[in-house]
Amino acid sequence: MSKTALITGITGQDGAYLAKFLLGKGYKVYGIYRRISTPNFWRLQYLGVFDKVTLIPADMADMSSLLEAVTISEPDEVYNLAAQSYVGASFDQPLMTTAIDGVGAISMLEIIRHLKRDIKFYQASTSELYGTVRETPQTENTVFWPNSPYAVAKLLSYHNTRIYREAYDLFACNGILFNHESPIRGIEFVTRKISNSVARIKLGLQKELVLGNLEARRDWGYAPEFVEAMWKILQHNKPDDFVCSTGETHSVKEFVEHAFDNVNLNYKDFVKSDKSFMRPKEVELLQGDPTKIKKELGWEPKTKFKELVKIMVDADLDRWKQHQEGKMFPWDALNYPGEMNILKRGPKK
Ligand code: NAP
């Protein structure tokens, strides 16, 4: 019999890829979405799965709506991906971020516990937990030292996931995922900000790219591969926590350099760094060790750093070209003409 999954955050990058992946495995897929004034279904449409999933209106801050979503969908597996996922914004809205990313996960765990159903639970944990890293590369045993309200909220959900597993025998797991990107990445995250800007600069639609800290280093993987890891974590013979990463680390500057190389331009002619795009507190270096997930679940990343940069730049270039030809397609860039007029907190004063 086919399985049923409930995905919170189905309209986000990972939610959309996971929905497509699970549909491919024969799952019946439900997802919760927030009622907002302008619907945000573009990723599901872009991947051609909008008509194949069932959407339930609900909000992570409203436990009754989550209860209804679980009751209606009767899932075998819940993937809790919904979050205020932008680290920078968590400094501006720490309470909301804690309510959604931290308390929201507890609501879902409580619902599963009280319903006493055999529901497997996946929690979208993050490399941001490591913050000021205590060792490199980071493993499942590395001490967490979070550096943002986002990371602290995720620490709350990380530990509650572990506690519900140990205290109540729930099949509850954390995927500690390092940064993963794609052409449907949110446009304010640095990789997509770069790929979108490079495409626009190449086509003469933009003159410069203003970024913050170019020295920050991340372990960047390709999102469609990472959602398979989420699924594998829930298919394991026991509930456990796994680091999911490429094992490599690269700087924002390297990403920029390769992105401009892809369109035969020199980044030095276009890129500026401005303090206003820096965070009150930064995570300088992340590099995950994927040994455990490779050994125990047979998951390993395939797409290398330079290939990822190319995939993203090519996709944005193609979309801007299609737009110039008057073609219509699901896309976010036109709704976000730029961020210069968005107030930025900047580094600590
Ligand atoms: P994303 O693109 O920002 O998607 C977040 C999703 O959460 C969206 O569907 C969003 O809905 C939904 N959401 C936000 N607030 C909500 C609320 N109050 N109630 C219900 N839904 C809400 O994030 P992502 O990159 O796909 O990441 C997925 C998850 O993995 C997140 O939990 C993130 O923190 C975590 N994570 C991501 C990475 C990464 O590199 N991508 C790495 C580690 C962990 P709207 O569309 O309505 O905004």
Ligand code: F7E
């Ligand atoms: O920043 C630096 C910035 O916003 C990456 C989320 O998915 O991954 C993501 O969090 C780095 C940081 O992602 C700009 O300061 C420089 O050092 O793309 P980001 P993130 O903060 O790593 C983790 C794993 C998650 O869990 C999160 O949900 O790039 N940076 N200049 C910039 N960042 C942005 N956004 N914009 C800049 O102009």
